Amino acid sequence: TRLTVLPSTSSPLLSLLPLHSLETTTTSVIPTTSTTKLSTSSTSTKASTTTRTTTNITNCCTALTQLLAATEYYPDGLMTFTYNNNACKTAVSVSCSQTDPAFELYAAIVANGDNFLGYQPNSIIYPGKCSGGIWHMGIPPIAIETLACRLTNP
Numbered sequence: 001t002r003l004t005v006l007p008s009t010s011s012p013l014l015s016l017l018p019l020h021s022l023e024t025t026t027t028s029v030i031p032t033t034s035t036t037k038l039s040t041s042s043t044s045t046k047a048s049t050t051t052r053t054t055t056n057i058t059n060c061c062t063a064l065t066q067l068l069a070a071t072e073y074y075p076d077g078l079m080t081f082t083y084n085n086n087a088c089k090t091a092v093s094v095s096c097s098q099t100d101p102a103f104e105l106y107a108a109i110v111a112n113g114d115n116f117l118g119y120q121p122n123s124i125i126y127p128g129k130c131s132g133g134i135w136h137m138g139i140p141p142i143a144i145e146t147l148a149c150r151l152t153n154p
Contacts, residue, residue: 061130077149096149097123
């Protein structure tokens with residue numbers, strides 16, 4: 001749950017207040033009025049508005065699936081997913097392997113259609129991390145939309 005308090009720009013003193021953050025999406029505006037009386041000759045009134053925004057942030061991701069994308073040159077391999085926690089998935093090990101080691105093929109994990117995350121003879125395991133409900137893999141990390149396990153000759 002994240003709570004961010006944004007001071008109003010209509011009051012110079014409020015803009016000096018620090019922003020405080022906690023972690024949940026609701027937006028509300030809370031008007032406040034303050035009156036200050038100075039001696040007998042001066043009275044000033046200032047109105048300010050404080051906006052509080054809360055955002056639901058989850059660090060759990062949904063289960064990944066293999067995109068079957070076999071072509072004439074790249075048959076599909078066997079892809080498996082191992083998660084750190086099935087209730088709230090935040091880390092994954094993705095495995096791609098050939099169905100028969102006698103073929104002596106390379107296995108490659110391909111993200112989003114054309115990003116080869118890695119390849120090795122016979123099989124490969126590659127890690128992923130969930131951030132804000134989206135899986136990320138690679139260096140630098142890319143948001144994962146699809147994952148495929150492709151096999152090829154060395």
